[in-house]
Amino acid sequence: xxWKACSDSDPRPSTASTLDPFATSSSSSEPRPxxxxxxxxxxxxxxxxxxxxxxxxxxxxxxxxDCAGPHQHEVxxxxxxxxxPQISYxxxxxxxxxxxxxxxxxxxxxxxVGYQAxxxxxxxIRPDRAAWDAGERTIVCAVHDTDFQPLIGSHITTTTTTTxxxxxxTTESLxxxxx
Numbered sequence: 551x552x553w554k555a556c557s558d559s560d561p562r563p564s565t566a567s568t569l570d571p572f573a574t575s576s577s578s579s580e581p582r583p584x585x586x587x588x589x590x591x592x593x594x595x596x597x598x599x600x601x602x603x604x605x606x607x608x609x610x611x612x613x614x615x616d617c618a619g620p621h622q623h624e625v626x627x628x629x630x631x632x633x634x635p636q637i638s639y640x641x642x643x644x645x646x647x648x649x650x651x652x653x654x655x656x657x658x659x660x661x662x663v664g665y666q667a668x669x670x671x672x673x674x675i676r677p678d679r680a681a682w683d684a685g686e687r688t689i690v691c692a693v694h695d696t697d698f699q700p701l702i703g704s705h706i707t708t709t710t711t712t713t714x715x716x717x718x719x720t721t722e723s724l725x726x727x728x729x
Contacts, residue, residue: 592660596624669696
């Protein structure tokens with residue numbers, strides 16, 4: 551695996567909470583289809599069944615919605631590592647750190663404003679061990695309002711999908727970070 555992480559970039563500190571800040575009083579009993587993270591693309595807008603600030607977005611319960619209407623999140627970067635399945639799972643902490651660094655570095659180019667100066671925060675959707683073992687290597691970076699207000703319309707300024715290049719002598723392997 552060949553993801554090079556930023557060394558001095560930290561997202562805003564947040565505390566994980568079991569309170570879902572996007573919870574609504576909607577009592578719709580109609581089930582909505584869930585979207586697999588690997589099919590999400592830059593500029594897709596979506597809602598989630600559960601959201602915990604400071605944690606990765608659950609890989610289940612993702613529902614793509616029209617960006618013209620209210621939504622919780624918008625995809626601003628998709629990072630796909632082309633290395634094959636021969637790379638072992640880097641650890642929960644290792645993949646979380648790399649995902650945060652990659653999403654933070656993509657933030658300003660995608661949104662046209664620096665992370666600290668914006669009114670947005672980001673969350674990641676990343677492979678867990680089971681998804682990794684099944685060959686999933688996609689990290690999705692999604693923006694949401696820092697006060698958890700619904701977003702309306704698109705907030706990104708570019709629709710570039712990022713693919714990380716194969717490992718070279720100048721890039722660090724994520725797998726090597728796991729020890």
